[in-house]
Amino acid sequence: MLKGKTALVTGSTSGIGLGIAKALAAQGANIVINGFGDVEGPKAEVAALGARVGYHGADMSKPAEIADMMAYAAAQFGCVDILVNNAGIQHVARVENFPVERWDAIIAINMSSAFHTTRLALPAMQAAGWGRIINVASVHGLVASAEKSAYVTAKHGLVGLTKVIALENATTGVTCNAICPGWVLTPLVQKQVDAKAAALGISNDEAKKQLLEEKEPSLQFTTPEELGALAVFFCSPAGTNVRGVAWNMDGGWAAQ
Numbered sequence: 001m002l003k004g005k006t007a008l009v010t011g012s013t014s015g016i017g018l019g020i021a022k023a024l025a026a027q028g029a030n031i032v033i034n035g036f037g038d039v040e041g042p043k044a045e046v047a048a049l050g051a052r053v054g055y056h057g058a059d060m061s062k063p064a065e066i067a068d069m070m071a072y073a074a075a076q077f078g079c080v081d082i083l084v085n086n087a088g089i090q091h092v093a094r095v096e097n098f099p100v101e102r103w104d105a106i107i108a109i110n111m112s113s114a115f116h117t118t119r120l121a122l123p124a125m126q127a128a129g130w131g132r133i134i135n136v137a138s139v140h141g142l143v144a145s146a147e148k149s150a151y152v153t154a155k156h157g158l159v160g161l162t163k164v165i166a167l168e169n170a171t172t173g174v175t176c177n178a179i180c181p182g183w184v185l186t187p188l189v190q191k192q193v194d195a196k197a198a199a200l201g202i203s204n205d206e207a208k209k210q211l212l213e214e215k216e217p218s219l220q221f222t223t224p225e226e227l228g229a230l231a232v233f234f235c236s237p238a239g240t241n242v243r244g245v246a247w248n249m250d251g252g253w254a255a256q
């Protein structure tokens with residue numbers, strides 16, 4: 001379905017981003033991977049699906065590096081048809097104890113980076129008359145939790161940005177939507193599981209169970225594969241008039 005299209009997925013060396021990159025690659029899209037840590041493993045996983053794969057290691061907190069990445073994608077692949085703004089980090093602390101440097105990093109990586117990639121990707125999408133912008137927000141773009149001030153602020157902001165981009169392009173073939181996952185068992189959440197297990201002196205399995213019981217009525221983690229399938233739907237012909245939604249996949253979390 002996506003043969004000939006190029007998808008750039010930020011933060012796709014791990015977790016949800018890698019899941020979405022693989023789902024788009026399975027539909028025939030070329031993929032530009034971005035993120036830190038092991039690069040060769042994720043590149044090989046995506047290439048195994050038949051995709052042409054590129055990589056750029058831009059730090060999403062740095063606008064100049066983001067511009068460099070977008071120029072790389074255009075030079076290597078022609079243009080970015082599908083932009084998935086996924087890179088994100090977390091820090092958990094009460095507002096009065098929140099490190100200022102962590103606040104700035106979360107706002108930059110989880111929110112402002114999507115403004116920078118999008119402003120640079122839009123002109124070519126508009127000229128082509130087709131584009132898909134998918135922002136990986138969170139259920140925390142819709143509701144709040146204590147001790148996650150920067151994350152909740154950034155994700156609410158990202159949902160707002162999603163709506164504005166959708167409206168500004170509503171009469172064109174360019175759509176913009178947000179995905180709002182509940183708990184997904186990636187390294188980002190495993191850190192929170194480990195912290196809970198250590199703080200309460202409980203096993204890893206018990207910590208996972210308690211995390212789910214606190215927030216997610218289905219008592220199940222959402223998977224990167226399920227989120228990848230939702231991204232594919234946004235790119236499908238049936239997704240043409242889906243504009244500016246914040247679609248939660250959260251086991252009922254935000255329904256409470």
Ligand code: NAD
Nearest residue numbers: 011013014015016035036059060087088138183184186188
């Ligand atoms: P993860 O830690 O597995 O992956 C994060 C990715 O972002 C990695 O590839 C990492 O290298 C990259 N990254 C981090 N900082 C970066 C930077 N400065 N520049 C470029 N890349 C950077 O986490 P994940 O759980 O897959 O999270 C992906 C997205 O999904 C995030 O935006 C997160 O907020 C969101 N999300 C996650 C969950 C969850 O439960 N895991 C729930 C809702 C939303």
